[in-house]
Amino acid sequence: MTTLKNLSLILATWLVTTVAFSQVPTDNPYQTRYAAVHHWTGAIRWSQVVNARDVDSLLGPRNLVDSARLQQAMLGLAARGGGVLYFPAGTYTLGYDLRLPGGVVLRGATPRSESSALSDQFSPPTKFEFPAYTPRKEGKMGAPGATGFKGIYATVAQQERSGLVNLDINRAVIDCAASPTRGATKADSQASMLLLGIRQNNAALPDPLIPTPTQRSRGRDWQRWPLKTGANMTIGAGCRCVVANCRLNDATTDNFRQHGYLLDDGMILDGSQAQFIFTDHTGIAVQSNNVAITDTYVQVSTGNQAIADPAQKVVLTNNRLEVTQHVGWVSGGNKAVSNDYDLLYEADSLHEFHTYRLRNDSLTYCLIKPRQFDPAKKYPLILLFHPTLEPGSSPKQAMRDMAWYMATEAFRSQFPAVLLMPLLPPGVSWVPQSRIRSISWPIHLSMNIVEQLEISGMVDTSRIYVIGLDWGAAAAWDVVTRYPEKVAAAVPVSAFYEITPDRAETIRHIPLWVVSGDSDEQISPTLAQVMLANLQKGNLNMKYSRIDNAGHRCWYRLTETPALFTWLFNQHK
Numbered sequence: 001m002t003t004l005k006n007l008s009l010i011l012a013t014w015l016v017t018t019v020a021f022s023q024v025p026t027d028n029p030y031q032t033r034y035a036a037v038h039h040w041t042g043a044i045r046w047s048q049v050v051n052a053r054d055v056d057s058l059l060g061p062r063n064l065v066d067s068a069r070l071q072q073a074m075l076g077l078a079a080r081g082g083g084v085l086y087f088p089a090g091t092y093t094l095g096y097d098l099r100l101p102g103g104v105v106l107r108g109a110t111p112r113s114e115s116s117a118l119s120d121q122f123s124p125p126t127k128f129e130f131p132a133y134t135p136r137k138e139g140k141m142g143a144p145g146a147t148g149f150k151g152i153y154a155t156v157a158q159q160e161r162s163g164l165v166n167l168d169i170n171r172a173v174i175d176c177a178a179s180p181t182r183g184a185t186k187a188d189s190q191a192s193m194l195l196l197g198i199r200q201n202n203a204a205l206p207d208p209l210i211p212t213p214t215q216r217s218r219g220r221d222w223q224r225w226p227l228k229t230g231a232n233m234t235i236g237a238g239c240r241c242v243v244a245n246c247r248l249n250d251a252t253t254d255n256f257r258q259h260g261y262l263l264d265d266g267m268i269l270d271g272s273q274a275q276f277i278f279t280d281h282t283g284i285a286v287q288s289n290n291v292a293i294t295d296t297y298v299q300v301s302t303g304n305q306a307i308a309d310p311a312q313k314v315v316l317t318n319n320r321l322e323v324t325q326h327v328g329w330v331s332g333g334n335k336a337v338s339n340d341y342d343l344l345y346e347a348d349s350l351h352e353f354h355t356y357r358l359r360n361d362s363l364t365y366c367l368i369k370p371r372q373f374d375p376a377k378k379y380p381l382i383l384l385f386h387p388t389l390e391p392g393s394s395p396k397q398a399m400r401d402m403a404w405y406m407a408t409e410a411f412r413s414q415f416p417a418v419l420l421m422p423l424l425p426p427g428v429s430w431v432p433q434s435r436i437r438s439i440s441w442p443i444h445l446s447m448n449i450v451e452q453l454e455i456s457g458m459v460d461t462s463r464i465y466v467i468g469l470d471w472g473a474a475a476a477w478d479v480v481t482r483y484p485e486k487v488a489a490a491v492p493v494s495a496f497y498e499i500t501p502d503r504a505e506t507i508r509h510i511p512l513w514v515v516s517g518d519s520d521e522q523i524s525p526t527l528a529q530v531m532l533a534n535l536q537k538g539n540l541n542m543k544y545s546r547i548d549n550a551g552h553r554c555w556y557r558l559t560e561t562p563a564l565f566t567w568l569f570n571q572h573k
Contacts, residue, residue, distance in 0.1 A: 024049050024086050025110060029165050030196055030244065033115075040240070041194055044105060044161045048083030052092075055085075059092070067096045074104045082161070089125035098152045098172070102160030105194070108167045117197065117247040118297050118320055123168060124199055130171035132202070135256050135276070137222045149205050151175055156191035156239055163194030171254065173203045177236015177287070191239050198246040202254040204278045205230040210333035214264045218390065223261060224276055225333025231285035231308070232298075240290040249299040252278045259521045259551050264334045266397045268390075270553035271521065273329035277301050280326070282308045289313040301326040356449050363445040364423045366399060368407055369458075370416035380417040380463035380569060382406065383450060383479070385472030387553075389426040398423055401469055405559045415569050417465075418458055422446040430468075430475035439482060443475055447483060462573040466490040469555045473497070480507050489571035491515065491564065493555045496523050496531050504538030511571050512542040513564060517554030543567075 026049055030041040050073065052058055058069045077083040082103025089109040100106065108126025116122060133148025151173040154162050164174065176193040210225040232248045235241045255278055257271030283298035283306040291309075294317040298306040306321035307314065331337045352367045370379055384406075386398035398421065405411060406419050424430060424442055431440055453459045464486055468476025473495030480490045481503045493515040499507075514535065516528055535542055545561070547554045558564060 024051050025107070029107070029110070030194060030242065033196070033245065040161065040192055041163075041242070044163065044194070045081060045083045045103075046105075048077070048080070049086050049107075050077060050083065052085055052087045063090055063092045065092050065094045067094065067098075070094075071099060074099075074101050074106075077101075078103045087126045087128075087167075091127040091129055093129050094150070094172075095131060097150050100152060100154040100162055100164075102154075102156050102162055102191070105163040105165060106167065107163075107165040108197075110166055111197070115197075115245075117199070117245045117295060118318075120250070122199060122247050122250075122297075124166045124197055125168075126166060127168040128170065128172070130169075132171060132254055133224075133256075135222065135224065135258065151203075151205070154193060156193055159191075161192040161194070163196065164198055165194065166197040168199040169203070170200075171202045172200075173205060173230065173232060173234070174198070174200065175234045175236070176241055177234070177239040193235070193239055193241045195233065195241065195243045195246055197244075198248075199250070200232050200246070200248050201251050202278045203232045203249075204276075204281060207333050212264055212334050215262050215334065218262050218393070220262045223258060223333070225330070226276060226278070226280045228281055228304075228332065229285075231282040233284045235284070235286045235288050235291050237287045239288045241288060241292075243284060243291070243293040243296055245294070246296045248283050248297065249279045250297065254278055257519070257551065259553070261330070263330070263336055265336070266393060267336060267400050268397075268553065269329055270517070270556060271551040272517075272519065272549050272554075273556060275328070277326055277328075279324065280304060280328075282306075283321075284308070286311075286314050291315070292317070294318055296320075298322070299324060302328070356445055356452075358445055358448060361441045361445060363442060363449070365446075365449055366403065366419075366421045366423060368403070368412075368419040368421075370418065371409065371412040372416075375458070377458075378460040379458060380415075380465060381450065381453060381459045382417050382419045383446070383464065383466045384419060384421040385430060385446075385466070385468040385475040385479075386421060386424065387470035387472055388429055389424060391427045393426050401553075402467070402555055402558070411565075415565055417569070418453065420446075420449060420453065422449065430471050431478050439478070443478055443482075446475075447479065447486075450486070461486075463488050463569075463571070464573075465568050465571070467493070468495065469493050470495060470552065480510060480512075484510060488573045489513070489568055491568065493558070494520060494523065494552050496527050498531070499534055499538055499540075501538065504535075504540060508538070508540055510541065511567075512540055513545065513567065514542060515545045515547065515554065515558065515564075517547050517550030517552060517557075519550060520552045520554070522552045 026047045028041055028046050055073045058066055078101040084105045084107050086107050108124055111124055114121040130150040131148050150171060153175045156162050205227040207225045207227045211220050211223045215223055256276050258274045259271035261269045261274030279301040282304055283300045286309045289311055292315040297320045299322045300306050301324050329337055355362055355364050386401050389398060403421050430442055454461055466476045466479050466487055473492035474497050476490050476492045477497040480487050484506045487510055489511040491513045547557045550557050
């Protein structure tokens with residue numbers, strides 16, 4: 001009997017709770033939460049509520065929102081003096097920007113459990129899902145920016161009070177003082193906006209200046225970058241606003257890498273170095289003198305403000321602001337944060353350019369000697385094969401991939417060596433993709449140059465090291481297998497190359513350090529594993545490094561791996 005009574009009590013409690021939460025709320029949620037008796041939010045028509053489920057043709061299958069019908073419903077409320085459009089608990093899919101008329105509040109269900117936005121468990125039960133931006137490189141333009149990067153734009157005027165309440169908003173910025181053309185609104189000081197109980201993630205706008213003309217000219221129409229002057233929430237000039245119990249950027253899941261990202265100076269980056277980060281902008285940008293922000297959590301990435309308040313007029317109470325560490329290579333979408341690579345590229349005094357000719361073929365090469373070169377000494381030789389250059393790029397661009405690092409004072413002091421880098425013309429490959437077994441003319445000429453340096457007496461022939469990047473790594477493999485008697489050690493980076501059993505036998509004595517990125521977008525993990533298995537099957541003298549969070553152009557990260565170069569310079573024939 002006691003058990004039956006307990007079950008009846010539980011059932012009764014569940015029914016009361018369910019009915020309570022299924023009812024359309026008519027209270028002032030700000031007053032309910034903060035016991036604010038005399039507050040401007042009391043003037044909002046909370047009791048004039050329309051349930052979104054009762055609006056004819058507003059919701060389709062799986063709560064797909066008809067944007068045109070939604071706009072009509074909101075305008076209808078505004079025409080009747082304002083009110084609330086209520087969305088019960090559930091996930092609603094919206095396909096377009098949302099324009100919030102003056103006097104209208106969009107309200108979701110009250111959270112049943114954790115109601116504090118400062119808690120990691122905060123998750124409003126009414127969720128608005130806007131389209132995700134899916135990057136792609138297919139076609140000239142890539143994915144149009146309009147497919148994602150949505151926003152909720154509120155136009156508030158004199159004596160109008162609007163709001164967003166208890167909503168989990170994914171992939172849309174909130175602009176509380178924007179016209180339909182997204183320009184600034186000069187609303188009267190009595191134009192008011194309430195942002196209460198909002199959770200917001202993956203909200204950003206793309207910078208309209210990216211791609212730049214230079215980037216477009218090199219086929220980079222697909223590049224995107226966050227608008228640094230944008231924000232999750234923008235409170236426009238003249239708009240009175242309360243931001244209370246909101247949680248911004250606690251689960252940004254849409255960040256994407258852009259492999260082969262081109263800077264205006266010609267530098268090409270790996271996707272791990274050129275990421276579109278949805279927290280790489282201001283959290284809340286305030287342009288008004290009448291704003292209060294309380295009980296709100298905001299997370300942004302390094303170099304950004306959680307709350308930007310130039311006039312320092314915002315009333316801040318009990319907020320939690322966090323900055324996550326993000327080491328970026330790109331500034332403004334078109335230049336490098338650090339241009340250390342220009343130590344070599346711009347300083348002609350650090351290197352020599354020569355041209356080697358053999359019959360109808362010619363090959364330009366760069367020669368960098370040790371910092372304090374002594375003609376009486378013999379030095380190790382580094383033969384560096386750069387990545388294949390894109391059509392339209394300068395051959396000197398190749399010097400930015402790895403040679404710049406070897407030209408630094410620190411490297412040249414620690415590892416005195418002669419650096420030889422043949423410069424392949426744009427559009428030409430080191431190794432024919434047809435797998436013709438005859439040697440290619442660029443590699444043939446490169447090895448002739450090596451022989452000339454040996455004859456000159458400056459090279460220690462027992463310490464010739466070969467490093468190859470991308471298709472340059474295929475060249476390194478080719479040199480190792482064709483000239484095993486010359487090579488003391490080799491470092492192939494980001495390349496697939498088949499080693500036959502007979503070739504494996506000839507290079508078994510050569511120390512190798514093979515490097516790849518764990519997120520290589522050109523060589524699939526399966527292909528990489530096949531190559532690695534073949535190399536291991538050949539019982540080669542090999543080390544292998546898989547660099548975490550790096551794509552195909554992972555060689556930039558070798559500058560963070562001094563142990564590799566220490567190992568390399570310890571190898572002798």
